[in-house]
Amino acid sequence: MAELVAVIASTHHPFYYRASTSTGEDRPPFADEWVRKVEAFRETLTKARPDVLVMVGSDHFHQLWLDNMPQFLVGKAPFYDANWANEEREFGLPRMVLKGQEDLSAYVLREGLDAGFDLAFSNELRIDHSITCPIITLRPEADLPIVPVYTNIFAPPLPQPKRFVQLGRTIRELIESWPSDQRVAVIGTGHLSLELGGPRQFGPHGPDPEFDRKAVEWIAGGDIEQCLAEVSLESLHLPGNATHGFMDFMLMMGVAGDGRKADYVDTYDLFHTMEAYFTWYPEGGAR
Amino acid sequence: MSKYLLDKFLYTVDRDQDLVERYREDPVGTVEWWEAEYANRILNCVDDERSTWLAFEEAEREALRTHDYPALFAMGAHPFLTLTLFIAMFERDHEGLGFQLEYARRLAHVEMPYPDIST
Numbered sequence: 001m002a003e004l005v006a007v008i009a010s011t012h013h014p015f016y017y018r019a020s021t022s023t024g025e026d027r028p029p030f031a032d033e034w035v036r037k038v039e040a041f042r043e044t045l046t047k048a049r050p051d052v053l054v055m056v057g058s059d060h061f062h063q064l065w066l067d068n069m070p071q072f073l074v075g076k077a078p079f080y081d082a083n084w085a086n087e088e089r090e091f092g093l094p095r096m097v098l099k100g101q102e103d104l105s106a107y108v109l110r111e112g113l114d115a116g117f118d119l120a121f122s123n124e125l126r127i128d129h130s131i132t133c134p135i136i137t138l139r140p141e142a143d144l145p146i147v148p149v150y151t152n153i154f155a156p157p158l159p160q161p162k163r164f165v166q167l168g169r170t171i172r173e174l175i176e177s178w179p180s181d182q183r184v185a186v187i188g189t190g191h192l193s194l195e196l197g198g199p200r201q202f203g204p205h206g207p208d209p210e211f212d213r214k215a216v217e218w219i220a221g222g223d224i225e226q227c228l229a230e231v232s233l234e235s236l237h238l239p240g241n242a243t244h245g246f247m248d249f250m251l252m253m254g255v256a257g258d259g260r261k262a263d264y265v266d267t268y269d270l271f272h273t274m275e276a277y278f279t280w281y282p283e284g285g286a287r
Numbered sequence: 288m289s290k291y292l293l294d295k296f297l298y299t300v301d302r303d304q305d306l307v308e309r310y311r312e313d314p315v316g317t318v319e320w321w322e323a324e325y326a327n328r329i330l331n332c333v334d335d336e337r338s339t340w341l342a343f344e345e346a347e348r349e350a351l352r353t354h355d356y357p358a359l360f361a362m363g364a365h366p367f368l369t370l371t372l373f374i375a376m377f378e379r380d381h382e383g384l385g386f387q388l389e390y391a392r393r394l395a396h397v398e399m400p401y402p403d404i405s406t
Contacts, residue, residue: 061298066406156405197366199394202387241401
């Protein structure tokens, strides 16, 4: 069977690419420390020696639109073109092409349907910065095949938080039962507190540092029970109007397992939002 | 209210750089053209297979014509779509994050709960 060698949860900050590649007067003062933290985080994936990456993210109204909106969607294609014109325009992100791991996509779809998740699928998916940001930070060679998993954290009605946790648990079960000798890492990105297009946007910190502190505690401690007790679709409006992206962190807690403490935790308090990086090694310690 | 149609305007203009420029320079003409020609296009269908029923209400039309993003926020237009398009149009007129911070200031009167963005 395949081996789950790393579980990684991260924020996806679209400004990282520009900040880390800028020089001279264009380089922001927070860039050097940010790069240092990202490179240390990257090492947690590198030393797990994955062959395949399952990438959990959310389309930001790029390919998925309100006339046909899936809640959970799995890409099944041999290649994925990546990044969109408005991401090049606003964030300076490069165009990319990633290989797909189609047999794992097919397995996740078939077995996921049979496990009670009515997953949508796409045979031609252009992916966006929710998946390319962690490729840029964690695997800039962009050389490993991927299985993209998109969640709807963006266009209500949304699935309940517990559904994200359940999907995470199911993704783990499916990877561990996949008849293959591949080493698989799951990488999912979301947000802590975040405001976009509202009065609290682009402040000196994330819009709700207290929520961020609790969220990091829940994730780092694998405290799914407490997180589910305190987080609801309604409550997530309070820390910031885009904070429903936190549910992708909850999905990753489901992948990592109940009560499973993260093996690596780091944060970086930036303007606009707090960065947060977590890695779990399912068998304990990198090999 | 037709939040869906507001969102559709913001989405379809944002993804077409020519339309972004046209909406920046001529909002009245662009909104009139878009409602007549584009509002009823189903984005994944050929042009002949259009919807027949989508139209703005006057307050929505006026908010779009006047680039009034606080009004769009109050109507429940998706804040991500509004922000992304307005950054594309007006960030260039400000230094650094100046436009984003002005945007926040113009919404400073908003209290929780924010308008419902469900479509």
